[in-house]
Amino acid sequence: MLAQLKDQLAAGSAEDYLQSLFDKIEHSKLNAFTTLAKESALSRVNEFDRKPWPGLLAGVPIAIKECISTKGIETTCSSRILRGYVPPYDAHVVERLKSEGAIIMGKTNMDEFAMGTSTETSCFGPTRNPWDLDTVPGGSSGGSAAAVAGGEAPCSLGSDTGGSVRCPASFCGVVGLKPTYGLVSRYGLIAYANSLEQIGPLTNTVEDSALLLEIIAGHDWRDSTSAEKGSYLQGLKDGIQGLEVGIPKEYFGEGVDKKVEKAVWDAVSALESLGAAWKEVSLPHTRYALAAYYVIAMSEASSNLARFDGLRYGLRKEIDQDWHTTFAEIRSEGFGPEVKRRVLLGTYALSAGYYGRYYLKALKVRTLIKEDFLRAFKHVDLLAGPTMPIPAFKIGERINDPLSLYLADVFTVPINLAGVPAISLPCGFAGHLPIGLQLIGRHFEEATVLRAAQAYEEAMPFYLKRPEAI
């Protein structure tokens, strides 16, 4: 879709198209966007219409998650503590998009500091699911997913620490990719849990996902953990004849919605009819993943969020007192309850005397989980299962029950712990709400993941159905 859009924009008017998106957003009930970069974006497309430039995304608008730094555009992680912070630099991925001719149209809503599964903890208020306005879009990249699903942006970037791209992709019926840890530079991504997270695309189609990955992936000297990229568009449509697909038995059964389970099994049958073979595999440590994930993520968050003290940027009190009082007051006022909960728990987990009992133990579990995947990938090329155990839930339904929210991440967090790539793409509906199929690949084998997703999407084009709620 993006490739065609690009051609249309070059032939027609990029300005008219962008303006139509802005008009739609103005009248939207989704609250997908936090900031619209109207002035800079319109002046760029105007320039483009007068003298088109080349590039894989020439003239194409893109929405960027609120935690990815954009030079000159406020970047807050949807937290009060960062209100007013305008980064003086672009994240690596934003530089890459700009160099391929894309237009940064605005920033999208998220759970505060990416800590959530529903985009309800944002200081800008909740984002709504385009399929049902009383329903959450998933999170934390809820704004990025809702914007694409609702037709307010042709594509967007999110970030995925424990499922934050795949969960909203699943709930909003779009394609969301979490690349291998290290494939995409994190330079400019405001850290929540830096050993787990990756920036990933949210798009209407698998091909669009591959196109965006082609642009944002690759080594960046400013991120020491980043690696060289592969090729993702080439061979994308080669099919999956002979591909071995593993079905992790731990990803089905108790706690999984029956409609979700059925849709995923239907998808497995579809893959089979496309020439793939499937067999059951086991990821035996899956049940420890949530505990390990939350200990690691919260510990890292307690350190990553320490820099927000109001001294150099962001929230500032009218009257300063001594250092400790002032920064404590700013943090008390600037952080929401979920952020405080995670910072406090993470601080506790890293404290002297508890480090070994929690953090180190979680790291050991992480190794076991990674080994689960490596073992499974000796026998199969790909793993398939549900992205989320349930379809999207009602706004307000779970926000006061953090544990039930954490439990919803059960099939997404093991992927981040292992560092492997995974994609979520629509595979059916539970009533009027979309269901996501998760395909998981070996480290740095995004090409295989995308090829399988492409084959499935061609056979079962659920993306053609658009939400009616808006």
Add this chain to the structure above:
Amino acid sequence: METDVIIGLEIHVQLNKLNSKMFCGCSTNYHTDEPNTHTCPVCLGLPGSLPVLNKKAVEYGIRVGLALNCRIEEQTLFYRKNYYYPDLPKGFQISQYDYPLATGGHLLIKGDSGERQIRITRAHMEEDPGRLVHAGTIDKAKYTMVDYNRCGMPLLEVVTEPDLRSPKEARVFLDKLRSILEYLDVFDGNLEGSMRVDANISLAGGDRAEVKNISSHKGVEKALSYEITRQRNLKRRNIKVVQETRHFDELRNITVSIRSKEQAHDYRYYPEADLVSVRVADWVPAIKASLPELPDAKRDRFREHYSMTDDHAKSLTSEIKVANFYEQVARIAQPKLAAVWVADVLKGELNYRGLTVDSFKPDHMAEIVNLLDSGRVTEDAAVQIIRTILDKGGSPGQIVSDLGLTRAGDDTVLRAVREAVAESVAAVEDFRGGNERALNYVVGLVMKKTKGRADPAEVHRLIMEEIEMT
């Protein structure tokens, strides 16, 4: 030496000969620039920025580790040291914890009771925080300004075992360390804040006090002397010394308590996932091979090769600049005589004027030594030449001819001796009466008559002859 004194040091050494900071490309050459002009998103800890290890800094660290006879860790591992302070823009300092770069070394010093081996526990790498400038004194300041130019400067923290037995030994150790660091060309000790010391001190059986952040070697000696007196007085009055952190007030030469053990930090060390381990084991052989001759070795060589006294050898090798200067002189002038004149005369004249050896040309020194060696000028004249060069400039040859400093001819001296003896009847009588020193008056008179161009020893001999003759 008081045998119950136990001192251990932690020395923060800025590797300030590096061109860029520890984790970013900012220049280290900020000392004469405006505050906050050598900064970037990384060293300011802006959200989304990531550290990139300066490999040259690690190489410098290894150089120091090897010079201190340490074992070098096979690969780098950095940790986050978490604490809140306004000079620390990320809310944590990237440092090392388990697996520091260098461990288990030692350094030989001339202690209070002869040569002593001081054990080095470890040397680890970390980034310097910013610099706080208090409006007034630390305890009474109304506000504090922060300069982040220093933030991210590469630091090596050298930690000793509690092997030092007196404040003087501590100072000797620090002088020796500085000398080695300058030999290694990793450090310029003349820059402000380039070496800062935390000194731990206790009396046998008592708790220790840590005096933090002392910026000069003399300050360390004074602070420790003050602490010994303070702790002795407490002991005498049967008051227990409490474990605490103290601040050295350089103006009042006292230490004051700033933090007790109960308020001690829990730094929540945990591995820094944004940096990948760098394997350095393979670097070590080449670095070892490239190490320059160190002070002790140079001293031995000077003594043997140039046949100078051990005192001269020590004096000439304590600073690499002086050693290099001497060797340049010794290449063109008689080495033993050059040693005496550089070590005893030139260094004194430079010290007196607060100058370094950079203010004198080795060629000039060699010329002066050659003039002396060939008997063309007297020692007094040579001193006069050195002083003239330092105070007014010029070259030895020019000064000799301008001031008429060529050694007086034999006739002139002999004439002056005869005149002087004739004019000093009383002094000569005294001398004959057994007052040996009476002759000094006559020698002085001759020197005056020859305007210092005669050699005092020679004059003395001539006077004796003259007296015997009459």
